[in-house]
Amino acid sequence: MAIFAPLVRLFVLEALSGFVSLLTSILAAVAFLTAFPSSAAVGRCASLLLALLLTFSAARAQVQLRGTIIDKDTKEALPFASVSVNKTTIGTTTNVEGEFLLSVPKLPVTLILSELGHLRDTLRVTSNAELLRIPLASAVVALPEVKVGSYPYQLVNHAYEEIEKNYGRKYFGKAYYRQITRIAKEPTELQEVVWNVKSSNARIEGTTIAQGRYAAVPSLTSFANFSLYTKSYGLFDANADTAKSLALLSPNVVKNYLLELKGVLAGVDSLKGGIAEIAFETRPELTRYRAEGTIWIDIDTYRVVRYHMTTPNFTATTNNVNQKFRNTRLELEMAFQSTEDPVAPLEYMKVNLSAELITPGKPAAPLSVESFTYFYDTSRTPTGLPYARVSVQDRDLAAIKSVKYDPAFWTNNSAVKRTPVEDEVIQSFEKKGAFGTMVKPAEKKPATRRR
Numbered sequence: 001m002a003i004f005a006p007l008v009r010l011f012v013l014e015a016l017s018g019f020v021s022l023l024t025s026i027l028a029a030v031a032f033l034t035a036f037p038s039s040a041a042v043g044r045c046a047s048l049l050l051a052l053l054l055t056f057s058a059a060r061a062q063v064q065l066r067g068t069i070i071d072k073d074t075k076e077a078l079p080f081a082s083v084s085v086n087k088t089t090i091g092t093t094t095n096v097e098g099e100f101l102l103s104v105p106k107l108p109v110t111l112i113l114s115e116l117g118h119l120r121d122t123l124r125v126t127s128n129a130e131l132l133r134i135p136l137a138s139a140v141v142a143l144p145e146v147k148v149g150s151y152p153y154q155l156v157n158h159a160y161e162e163i164e165k166n167y168g169r170k171y172f173g174k175a176y177y178r179q180i181t182r183i184a185k186e187p188t189e190l191q192e193v194v195w196n197v198k199s200s201n202a203r204i205e206g207t208t209i210a211q212g213r214y215a216a217v218p219s220l221t222s223f224a225n226f227s228l229y230t231k232s233y234g235l236f237d238a239n240a241d242t243a244k245s246l247a248l249l250s251p252n253v254v255k256n257y258l259l260e261l262k263g264v265l266a267g268v269d270s271l272k273g274g275i276a277e278i279a280f281e282t283r284p285e286l287t288r289y290r291a292e293g294t295i296w297i298d299i300d301t302y303r304v305v306r307y308h309m310t311t312p313n314f315t316a317t318t319n320n321v322n323q324k325f326r327n328t329r330l331e332l333e334m335a336f337q338s339t340e341d342p343v344a345p346l347e348y349m350k351v352n353l354s355a356e357l358i359t360p361g362k363p364a365a366p367l368s369v370e371s372f373t374y375f376y377d378t379s380r381t382p383t384g385l386p387y388a389r390v391s392v393q394d395r396d397l398a399a400i401k402s403v404k405y406d407p408a409f410w411t412n413n414s415a416v417k418r419t420p421v422e423d424e425v426i427q428s429f430e431k432k433g434a435f436g437t438m439v440k441p442a443e444k445k446p447a448t449r450r451r
Contacts, residue, residue: 062103065125067132069098069113078136080335080348081115086122093347095419096372116275116296116306117265141263141277152259152278156295158302160249162342163202163236171199171345173378174210176415179226179371179396180425181219183357187428188219190438191396192416193227194409197375198387201304201336201343202249203234206387211409212400215429215438220359221318223369224395229351230373231390233332235307246289248280249304256286264299273299289313301342306335314353325355326364337378349373376415405437 069081077098084091085104094100102111108126111134118136125132175197181189191214195207216222235249242251253259262277276299281292293309314328331352336344353369410416429439 062105063107063128065100065102065104065109065111065128065132067100067134069094069100069115069134069136071118072135072137075135078115078118081113081118081136082338084112086110086112097419101418117277119266139265141265142274143261143263152261152276153254155261155276155278155297155299155302156248156253156259156280159295159297159304160236160251160253162302163249163304164238166201166343167236167238169201169343169380170205170382171378172381172383173197173199173345173375174415175199175204175207175373175375176413176419177227177230177371177373178419178421179223179369180421181223181226182368182370183219183221184365187425188217189222190215190421190425190429190434190436191400192410192421192438193396193400194413194415196383196385196387198385199346199375199378200234201345202236204231204346204349204390206389207231208385208387209399209403211406212403213405213410213437214397214400215434215436217429217432217434220357220362220365221320221323221367224319224397225392226351226353226369226371227396228390228392228394229330229332230349230371231394233334233349233351235304235334246282246286248291248295248309256282258283262294265296275299275305303342303344304336306333308333314355318357320359322360324358325367326358328353328355337375345378346375348375372419374415374419400437 069078069083070076071078077094079094079096079098081094081098081100082091083094083100083102085102086109090102090104092100092102107128108124111123111125112120113123113134113136114120115136117139119139121134121136123132123134173196175195177191177193177195179189179191180187191212193212194210196210197207198205235247237245237247240247240250245252246256248257250256257280260279262279264274264276266274276297278295278297279293280295282290289311290313291309291311293307295307296305297303298305308331310329310331312329314325314330317324331350331354333348333350335347335349337347338344350373351371353367355367356364357367358364426439
């Protein structure tokens with residue numbers, strides 16, 4: 001027994017330096033030895049402790065690579081670009097600022113970098129002493145030989161049929177949602193929520209809140225349920241009346257939309273056809289609904305890769321009956337995870353609103369609401385959680401306050417860390433003494449007594 005004491009002490013010291021979770025396994029092994037002090041038990045425990053030590057050593061040996069992926073020509077950051085290590089399963093994606101953090105066992109490594117609309121590239125990394133800044137060139141856009149006007153309509157129709165056929169395949173995981181409201185360019189609301197989420201190949205099916213936090217300051221207006229647009233929008237709805245549907249992916253695409261094939265982006269696999277980029281807009285005669293945007297469709301599998309749409313048809317009201325919006329513009333983007341399967345789960349959604357807020361007796365104030373949702377830990381395994389469908393009666397802040405706030409959850413959540421809040425937003429709330437769970441209220445200076 002005594003010969004294993006140094007090994008146990010080594011584990012305890014290492015665990016206390018950053019891997020406290022290992023203590024559970026160590027204590028269990030020691031308890032096992034105490035209960036069954038046989039030579040066989042000692043041998044098994046020694047093997048267990050040695051395995052834990054090797055695992056710990058491997059974890060401690062990880063090398064952290066940090067960097068940003070940008071467009072070679074515009075120098076703009078490329079969000080959600082793929083970063084992977086050649087000939088391994090190690091990989092990640094960039095955040096909304098094009099930044100990434102990747103842990104690798106050792107150096108040197110060869111990174112494979114790819115993003116929709118840009119050429120795939122590789123980079124050999126031999127040191128992590130500096131931040132990587134990696135430019136990607138725009139992908140070659142080629143029009144297919146078939147240039148007839150019906151081709152984009154055929155692609156959209158096939159994409160609709162694929163979504164409808166595979167709509168019954170559900171995914172279960174988590175989604176991280178952030179919302180920032182600005183009035184006259186000043187942040188007034190900040191909400192972050194992690195949902196347990198059920199989704200399909202076209203939309204969010206239902207959510208249940210896991211954690212939430214917020215910050216806010218008194219302002220001209222606030223949004224009670226802006227997440228409604230993220231939770232309710234989708235490319236396809238099995239319950240919708242297809243005869244009346246105004247969605248792009250519906251049997252009515254020819255009647256309701258004008259389509260233009262902008263080109264076919266070169267795919268990662270040169271043996272495959274690539275990704276068709278199709279611009280769309282509602283026909284002029286369709287006056288009750290206006291929309292325009294772009295959809296990207298894999299021309300081999302007809303799987304929707306990304307979808308971007310803007311519309312001026314935003315008719316929501318504020319919490320003040322005397323206020324109204326003017327010159328509204330709602331922008332929505334959906335992207336799906338990269339996979340070889342014909343069906344892919346959601347990767348992220350963005351819903352942004354811009355407008356002018358009109359308040360009697362006050363000048364028009366520019367208003368914007370930006371929301372971003374990132375899906376992670378997605379699988380096909382049902383969880384049994386009570387996922388609730390979206391409702392116009394939902395209230396975001398009330399949902400956040402219904403769950404006990406856990407600071408450690410936010411400190412240790414990798415999904416939150418991958419897209420940190422802008423410093424200027426946090427500083428703005430701190431200066432104004434924001435209330436909520438996200439930032440601490442400004443400290444009050446002690447009153448000075450006059451003598």
